[in-house]
Amino acid sequence: MNKKVLETLEYNKIKEQLSAFLTTDRGQAVVDQLTPSADFNEVSRRLAETEDGANIVRLRGEIPVPKLTEIAPYMKRLRIENASLSGTELAHITKLLRAVKTIHDFFEDFQEESVTLTVVSQTVDQLTLMPEITKRMMQSIDDDGRILDDASAELRAIRRTIVRTQNDIRSRMGKYLKGADAKYLTESIITMRDDRFVIPIRAEYKQHFGGIVHDQSASGQTLYVEPSNVVEMNNQLRRDQLAERAEERRILAELTDLLRPSRHELLANMNLVGRLDFVNAKAKLAHQLGAVLPEVSQENIVNLRQARHPLIAREKVVANDIQLGKDYNTIIITGPNTGGKTITLKTVGLLQLMGQSGLFITANEESQIGVFDDVFADIGDDQSIEANLSTFSSHMDNIISILNKLTSRSLVLLDELGAGTDPKEGAALAMAIIDAIHQRKCELIATTHYPELKAYAYNRPGIINASMEFDVETLQPTYRFLMGIPGQSNALNIASKLGLSPKIIEQARAFTDSENQDINNMIAELTAQTKRAHDEADQLDQELTESTKLHTALQDKFDQYQNQKDRLLERAREQANQVVAEAKKRADQIIADLHKKQRLVGKSTIKENELIDAKGALNQLEVAPSLKKNKVLRKEKAKHDFHPGDDVMVKSYGQQGTLIRQEKNGSWEVQLGILKMQIDENDLEKAAPEKKAKQTYQTRVSRTRSSGMSPTLDLRGHRYEEAMYELDRYIDSALLAGYPSVTIIHGKGTGALRKGVNEYLKSNPRVKSFGYSAPNAGGDGSTVVKFK
Structure with a gap:
């Protein structure tokens, strides 16, 4: 790709925007070397890589690439046998090793996502993990390059000795800061001179202390003296510090030798992380x-839908549809200046360069780009003072260069073709140049204000007129691109709107030949028709979008209704069968009692066949199809559908109470005033709605406006049985709401509630998988559940 077009279309400004998102020096090097590719497979690979990155950003925020400094210079030094790297240099390498591990773990976890990566996964697979080296470096060097105590046992012991000696020195010298000796000091502090502890004394009391003078103030009034009773301790401290530095040098050399065999892998990792x-x-x-x-498109068909110039703010730019390469490969945009013709040229060219560089383009979905071997552009005032060329001569110089280099797979953008010379000669030259380029079978977009080119484009196959819309009422360009309509001359209309005398306007129209007037009238009519078509299309698009949203919402609601209906019917049948089962059990007990009484008394008025018939009738109730529609049974069942927090009537006492929890034997713990009692379920009945008091038990599932329920259930503070009940009800609601996953907060505590949640999730057939949240999102205090 020629460098001139990159400058003309401001390609480097796109690269500057890319650089703002980088965190590594190697990533910056990749951007610096970025240029559009002319290879179809390479362009497709680059775009697939960007698509992978977009999916990662959408699902996980971004790839965790930290700020990294280039390590290539350090790797060169590793080739020198006895050379050692500094702590700072080793820290930069350690950051790279840590980053490789983090990125590898990130993509291991990303495999759980539904999206499959195509190109980025190949890059990640090339990363070389060095677990032992990484562990050794991380325990030896911190981010600032300081050698850590864990780097060696010897270093840890030396540093402990240094700290102990420093404390002893401060303790002994601290006695001078108090009591009678304090009056001889200029300040009550202990300071350092030449790496030795000293105290500041007044010069006239030098003999009182003795010791060694290491420094004095600028005025000479203060001497910094090392008292004689700490000289040996300072000497020992100095020896320990020298030992510390020697051990640090040894460790740096050892770590350097550890890295030396892996310098190629480190450089490769740096390249791969920079790519990510x-x-x-x-x-x-x-x-x-x-x-x-x-x-x-392999056929170089360009179809940009609502294309926007990427360097203009979205709220200001006007989007346009632009097609080239299918029915026609040359577009001539005519009309006056200041209408947006140049911006249209630059938009097409810059989006094409971005796409061939592997960048997404500022247009609507399903837009299409070609893969051109080169893009040529002659845009703007290229007057060359150095070459002593006029604007026209400079344009001709560029065009001649383009004609010598273009091929059938090139894209050519020419702005104000033929300008800067006599209008008739300029128009003739423009038509000849367009003919020459058009015969090469390449793709061309040219702008001009010469009216002669309108008729030229009208009669030639493969060439189409276009223009930029202008609102005569407001005297302002709309910057809307009109394909198939040549530009209209608006000079007389604008002059009339601005207030020029009608007499002058009419005289001017008389000077204009009838052919031009007919063309202008035709263009005006075409423009009006196209505007109406655009407006109607925009309105239809809006209505279609709103209808689609409404249809989707209604379909979702209907699907939820169907799922909920089937579930409720199934549950109602199960509960009804349970009631029948209880009735059967009770009936069997009655029959058994009757037999027992019959044996005891020796006779009975009850016949055996009557007992058998009664039992058979009870058995048939379990599968009766009409049972699901039995209003009496459903009403009775509703009275005994108990949940914690329900207000109930205890029939044997005639008192109203509140359910607390259900015991394992089936009875309920009921709050009756200040008393708590164990009541058999058969002795309970739901209280009438008008008698319900305020609930004493509240679930901690929060509701939202959008979906009707929260994706998070908080069970902390609940008793075990209450928590299990709420968990079961919440999972059913989440499935009905169509949630792909939810989070259950159970806390850590004794672990009983967490264990109960896990056991429930294992037994639920609708649960696909579950696991604890990330460490920064609650860890094992909460569980993330994914549904099938």
Whole structure:
């Protein structure tokens, strides 16, 4: 790709925006070397890589690439046999090793996502993990390059000795800061001179202390003296500090030797992490610009849907549809200046360069780009003072260069073709140049204000007119691109709107030949028709979007209703069968009692066949199809559908109470005033709605406006049985709401509640998988559940 077009279309400004998202020096090097590719497979691979990055950013925020300094210079020094790296240099390498481990773990976890990565996963697979070296470096060097105590047992022992000696020195010298000797000091402090502990004394009391003078103040009034009773301790401290430095040098050499055999792997890892940093930057830039993945055409068909210039703010830029390469490969945009023709040229060119660089483009979904071997542009005032060329001569020089280099797979952008000379000669030259380029079968977009080119484009196959819309009422360009309509001359209309005398306007129209007037009238009519079509299309698009949203919402609600209906019917049948089972059990007991009485008394008026018939009738109730619609049975069942917190009537006492929890034997613990009692379930009945008091038990599932329920259930503070009941009800609601996953907060505590939650989730057939939350999101205090 020629460098001139990159400058003309401001390609480097896109690269500057990319650089703002980088965190590594190697990533910056990748961006610096980035240029558009002319290879179809390479362009497709680059775009697939960006798509991977966009999916990662959408699902996980970004690839965890930290700020890394380039290590290539350090690797060169590793080739020198006895050279040692500094603590700072080793810290930079340690950051790289830690980053490789973090990135590897990140993508191991990312495999759980539903999205499959195509290109980025190949990059990650090339990373070389060095677990032993990473562990050794992390325990030896901190981020600032300081050698840690854990680097060696000898270093730890020396540093402990140094700290102990320093404390002893401070303790002994601290006596001079108090009592009678304090009056001889200029300040009550212990300070350092020449790496030795000293105290500041007044010069006239030098003999009172003795010891060694290491420094004095600028005025000479203060002497910094090392008292004689700490000289030996300072000497010992000095020896320990020298031993510490020697051990640190030894450790640095050891760590350097540890890294030396792996310098090629380290450099390769740096390259790969820099590449992943670049992927992050591409994805983040696409998100910031609202850019999309374009389709790539091997036939170089360009179809940009609502394309926007990426360097103009979204709230200011006007989006346009631009097509080239299918029905026509040359577009001539005519009309007056200041209408947006140049911006349209730059938009097409810059989006094409971005796409061929692997960047998403600022357009709508399903937009299409080509893969051109080169993009040529002659845009703007290229007057060359150094070469002593006029504007026209400079343009001709560029065009001649383009004609000598273009091929059938090139894209050419020419702005104000033929300008800067006599209008008739300029128009003739423009038509000849367009003919020459068009015959090469390449793709061309040219702008001009010459009216002669309108008729030229009208009669030639493969060439189409276009223009930029202008609102005569407001005297302002709308910057809307109109394909198939040549630009209209608006000079007389604008002059009339501005208040020029109608007489002058009419005279001017008389001077204009009838052919031009007819063309202008035709263009005006076409423009009006196109505007109406655009407006109607926009309105239809809006209505279609709203209808689609409504249909989707209604479908979701209907699906939820169907799922809920089936579940409730199944549950009602199960509960009804349970009631029948209880009735059967009770009936069997009655029959058994009757037999027993019959044996005891020796006779009975009850016949055996009547007893058998009664029992058979009870058995048939379990599978009766009409049972699901039995209103009496459903009403009775509703009276005994108990939950913690329900207000109930204890029939034997005639008192109203509140259910607390259900015991294992089936009875309920009921709050009756200040008393708590164990009541058999058959002795309970739900209280009438108008008699319900305030609930004493409240679930901690919060509701939201959007979905009707929260994706999080908090069970902390609940008793075990209450928690299990609420968990079961919440999981059912989450499934009905269509949640793919939810989070259950159970806390850590004794672990009983957490164990209960895990056991329940294992037994639920609708649960796909579950596991504890990330350490920064609660750890084993909460569980993330994914549904099938």
